[in-house]
Amino acid sequence: MESWEVQLATFFKSRQSGEDPAAEAASAKVISPLPNISLSLGDEIILDEENLIVANRIYEIPLQPGDEVILLPTAGGQIFYLMDKVGR
Numbered sequence: 164m165e166s167w168e169v170q171l172a173t174f175f176k177s178r179q180s181g182e183d184p185a186a187e188a189a190s191a192k193v194i195s196p197l198p199n200i201s202l203s204l205g206d207e208i209i210l211d212e213e214n215l216i217v218a219n220r221i222y223e224i225p226l227q228p229g230d231e232v233i234l235l236p237t238a239g240g241q242i243f244y245l246m247d248k249v250g251r
Contacts, residue, residue, distance in 0.1 A: 189234045190249060196226040202245075204234065210243060217245045224248050 191202040191210065200217070202210045216237075224247075226232070231249040236242075 190231050191234050193226050193228055193230040193232060195228060197222065202232065215243055215245045220247060221245055
């Protein structure tokens with residue numbers, strides 16, 4: 164499996180080339196933080212560590228239930244890059 168950095172670079176390259184115009188950033192709510200992270204994406208989709216590629220920065224941020232985070236979908240839309248916490 165490629166490192167998340169390589170996967171992220173590939174993702175952005177495909178977006179710039181127009182291969183996946185539907186891929187857009189999304190936000191999700193933290194249900195439970197790391198190490199057993201789970202996120203609510205909308206009303207019906209629950210994501211867990213099997214659906215996420217977590218950026219190193221996330222390990223440095225104290226996420227709490229109810230926090231909002233930024234996600235970028237992969238081309239297939241089944242895996243998401245967890246990028247950062249939404250700041251307010």
